[in-house]
Amino acid sequence: MPAVTSSFLDKVLGRIGRLDAEGLQTVVQRLARERKFLETLCNAIEDGVVVVDEQGRVIYSNQAVTGLLNWQPGEVEGRPIKELLPELDWESLSAVGHNGRQRTTRHEFEVAYPRPMFLRLYAAPLDVEAKGGSGMALILNDATEARQKTFEAIESERIHSLTLLAASVAHEIGNPLNALHIHLQLMARQIKKLKDGAVTATPPRFLRRNIKPEGETAEVAEKLEHYLEVAKGEISRLDYIVTQFLQAIRPTPPQLTPGSVNDVVRETLELLRPELENRGLNVKEKLARRLPLTPLDAAQMKQVLVNLIKNAMQAMTREGTLTVQTGHTLDAVWVSIADTGGGIARDQISHIFEPFYTTKKKGTGLGLMIVQRIVRQHGGHIEVESDVGQGTIFRISLPLRERQPRLLGSSKVETE
Numbered sequence: 001m002p003a004v005t006s007s008f009l010d011k012v013l014g015r016i017g018r019l020d021a022e023g024l025q026t027v028v029q030r031l032a033r034e035r036k037f038l039e040t041l042c043n044a045i046e047d048g049v050v051v052v053d054e055q056g057r058v059i060y061s062n063q064a065v066t067g068l069l070n071w072q073p074g075e076v077e078g079r080p081i082k083e084l085l086p087e088l089d090w091e092s093l094s095a096v097g098h099n100g101r102q103r104t105t106r107h108e109f110e111v112a113y114p115r116p117m118f119l120r121l122y123a124a125p126l127d128v129e130a131k132g133g134s135g136m137a138l139i140l141n142d143a144t145e146a147r148q149k150t151f152e153a154i155e156s157e158r159i160h161s162l163t164l165l166a167a168s169v170a171h172e173i174g175n176p177l178n179a180l181h182i183h184l185q186l187m188a189r190q191i192k193k194l195k196d197g198a199v200t201a202t203p204p205r206f207l208r209r210n211i212k213p214e215g216e217t218a219e220v221a222e223k224l225e226h227y228l229e230v231a232k233g234e235i236s237r238l239d240y241i242v243t244q245f246l247q248a249i250r251p252t253p254p255q256l257t258p259g260s261v262n263d264v265v266r267e268t269l270e271l272l273r274p275e276l277e278n279r280g281l282n283v284k285e286k287l288a289r290r291l292p293l294t295p296l297d298a299a300q301m302k303q304v305l306v307n308l309i310k311n312a313m314q315a316m317t318r319e320g321t322l323t324v325q326t327g328h329t330l331d332a333v334w335v336s337i338a339d340t341g342g343g344i345a346r347d348q349i350s351h352i353f354e355p356f357y358t359t360k361k362k363g364t365g366l367g368l369m370i371v372q373r374i375v376r377q378h379g380g381h382i383e384v385e386s387d388v389g390q391g392t393i394f395r396i397s398l399p400l401r402e403r404q405p406r407l408l409g410s411s412k413v414e415t416e
Helices: 007-014 021-044 063-069 144-195 214-249 261-278 298-315 367-377
Strands: 048-052 058-061 105-111 117-125 136-142 257-259 282-286 294-296 321-328 332-338 381-387 391-399
Touching (some): 048 063, 117 144, 144 214, 261 294, 261 298, 261 321, 261 332, 294 391, 298 321, 298 367
Antiparallel strands (some): 048 136
16 A cells, blocks of 8 residues: 555654654554555445556555456555556556656556456556656546447437438338339239230320230230339338338337237247248247246337348358247346357447448348337347357347346246
8 A cells, every 4th residue: 555645644754763662653553544544445435446556566456446357355466557457558657748747647448358348547646746657546447338328329319310311211202102103003904904805995105116916915914014023022122111211210119018028939930930931941949938928019029020030031041040049037038039140240240230231232221220229118138149150149138027036046047
């Protein structure tokens, strides 16, 4: 622990040579009490406190550092701070300024051990008047949650901007699409009449050039039918994109009622079963037998599962395996969707919930954003794990409205 500077100590140092044994004992006892007081005070602080000497070696750390960085008392004293915290730029922190003194600085950095964290650091020299190097006090604060909230606020602002733009675009595109769809239906009826030989009036203007002998009518009608099918397919795709836009910009608050996640999973798999079989994919259902009811909007959660399962289907080739599993803890019900596809690169995982970000050639980049929004509106959260070449797992947790009593010594999670 560094020396304590106080008015009491200043007075003692001025006449320490005149103190007898009893006086020295009194001074030592007073200093011991002050040291104990300061240690108690430091250990009461929730932020990590680390004191290093001028060589950057740890000479003190409080109890909060043990929980924050997993440093064990007695094992870190005397060790270089840059060895214990390699992510910390000690040379820059301990650098001497133009006035020959060390500076008070604030810094932010990330660590990977004992868990990924974003730390804020306040570093101050122990002696602000000392020339050259001196020891430093480092105050460490876990800002991971605060940073996440900042990212969420930025994401919310981004989605708000997207809403303003997409609302007008979707409206302007939707009206022409409806008109095109109606006129394609009218054309299909006329072609059907033409093909059946039921056209008695003058052929439509766009057919007059093609229809010469009566025998060519059926052939022309078949070609036009093919063209119409292509046009309908493209219009359906545009309609799907507009629908995704509208779901993204006009979120409907979930109507929460007690429901079974297992029932939602079964209904979703039944809906997608023909497509799964057509792709030659295997399906494994690992649904918990005694799954408690949880507040949910069944229609919206089905939309979530459809998006995730379709993504998994598109990530796999034939003979791939889709695994759908449910379970619960004392606080939440969870469902996971796992595939055996190619996985997602590490640098892409942090972007997959962003609007318009997609790894698929024909993706809109809105599906996972909608999934995340629905899950958050349910008060839950979504996690993703992926290994390139191995596959991807999405896991959704939904809170239980009425928490079950917590039993001491039991953390068992039911999965079957």
